[in-house]
Amino acid sequence: MKKLVLKDVAKHVGVSTALVSYVLNGQAEEKQVNKETAKRILKAVEELNYRPNQIAKSLKMQKTFTIGLVVADINYRFSTGITRAIESEAKKNKYTVIYGSSNESKEKFVELINVFVNRRVDGLILVAAENSQDQIKLLQKSGTPFVLIDRIFPEIKTNYIALDNYQAAYASTEYLIKKGHKRIALINYETSLFHLHERDRGYFEALKDNNITFKKEWHQKVSNENVVKDVQSGIVNILGLKQPCDAVFFATDTLTLHGLKYLIDKKINVPNDISVLSFDGSDVFDLFYCPITHSKQPLEEMGKLAVNTVIELVNQGKINKQISLEADIIVGKSCKE
Amino acid sequence: MKKLVLKDVAKHVGVSTALVSYVLNGQAEEKQVNKETAKRILKAVEELNYRPNQIAKSLKMQKTFTIGLVVADINYRFSTGITRAIESEAKKNKYTVIYGSSNESKEKFVELINVFVNRRVDGLILVAAENSQDQIKLLQKSGTPFVLIDRIFPEIKTNYIALDNYQAAYASTEYLIKKGHKRIALINYETSLFHLHERDRGYFEALKDNNITFKKEWHQKVSNENVVKDVQSGIVNILGLKQPCDAVFFATDTLTLHGLKYLIDKKINVPNDISVLSFDGSDVFDLFYCPITHSKQPLEEMGKLAVNTVIELVNQGKINKQISLEADIIVGKSCKE
DNA sequence: ATTAATAATTTAAACGATTAAACCATTATA
DNA sequence: TATAATGGTTTAATCGTTTAAATTATTAAT
16 A cells, blocks of 8 residues: 555646645645646545655755654653643644653753754754753754753753742742741752752742741752652651751652652641642642642743744744743642641 | 765765765675775764764655654543653664644544654554544554554454453452442443443443442443533432442542542541542552552553554554553552451 | 747756665686 | 676665746737
């Protein structure tokens, strides 16, 4: 069962391939194709159920209508949310998404980008892996259109769509303070990722601006290799202080998840024993006994903006787009009044 | 910044494109390329950082090393799990995955398949949308290699990798019976999807084989348009009986999620007030106050098998592979002893 | 009846790879 | 010395489109 090609259609109608191509690409008017001929061509295309070979088209047009997407880990809520948003917006623009997950490994990240570039995607949307600055710089040099989402490198000027993590963390911390909390802990990853540092910074500044003297024991760090253990000991630490913390701010939803599991396990009540605030929500939290107050990233918007930025970039060459979005605080019942 | 092409490399080395191609494709021996020449070519490729254009290669080879994946809804745990497994197995075989979500709409399902076929994917992995039999038959006629996963149409003979839903539901129901439950409810979608019917059937047969007379009120149906409401009224119904049910078997994890939310809300205790068994687990359940007993689909294995089946299909033409996998029961604490 | 203008169509060269077949040197064999 | 065998390389067609340029057919103008 050989695939039908343009030439077959042309032969069937008794015209040249050029005419068929013109008609199929809406250039019938412009190339003044006879209306009758056009009709016959369309009829044949319909009858034969001809489908243009996009590969051949891509080769000739030097354009694939494909966007490569690299996420950090498909298991993150962020990843599925953003993927969904991107896929849907891309489809609206007749683009297809090919994607992969770096699983937080720089090597996989680089490899994925190479695969995508070799497949001649028109542009890339990237959630950068830790320490992948060099790769980003290379990409810039090569002129491949790309936009970073979520994570940025402040020392490299790129197009990006990200959250204003400083603002979000500041607002969250201040929310806790306004609710009367005096000793607020922060549990965050030990990492070089800028966006997580910004969350630290927002937390620190909010404390300072509200005249709360930060104690270093409040800041508990979690290593990527030992998430579960470190979250647990983090909680143990902040509750074991002479003056135990009265609230904990988890810097990512994953951290919150592990934290809540432990709190359930140890029958530590939220919010009576400790208030909980999460950076980013998750439907995972739905089954916790009380709704979790959290800041919420506008995933839909981020995805949409990312797609539109890449497309703009593809169509208009260099542009400059650095967009920082604000997070909303979704009030649950996990913070004591 | 023009992209480097094969011809440029050839010119740079001072040989024909054929030689470069041979060397790059591991045919140096076979085509007896001079070892020195081969070295010079490889050196140039390295220096110039030449990357073959996969589009051109695909066109010539009539092979894209791409698999199209259509899932039912990216929000399902099943979808992310299977996607991850497929992507990883595909990468191992040097295939790339392009994918999309039909959002349970037959129209989107058809559209996605068309997009993928036009892009000349080598094969498809499909979670079929409801009532998409015609499309599947068309695909078969067209000779496109594809494999169904999760959902099958018993009236069409296709390659598939699926769960033995009958067995899984039977085992789950029997598990409840063995634990001493006498009045077991089933909450399932009202649907034409075969795999969900199989779950009904497993439930019915298990009851029958254990001499439990089924009461029709035990079987609560949920419409796709009204999931939340219907689950709630389903629970109300089975608990409001003169002889209330002592256990409920949710036929999908989504149904379980909504059910548990409602149970929390109404302070109905699991498992004291009612035992809960879920078809398929989800890390979403981690934050429920007790671990949910559930049957577990082997996602990793399904994904792996699906990829390998498509690849086999691509390489060897027609094959016959109908694989039914068994589910395991993961024992939690949501069923009364 | 020519020529000019316009309408309709075809030709053929790309796009960037692969590869059968042809070609040209050497060296081995008769 | 002629011929065959082998090693090494190039030529050119091909995959299925698009499209500038050439060509032909038709109508209008002189």
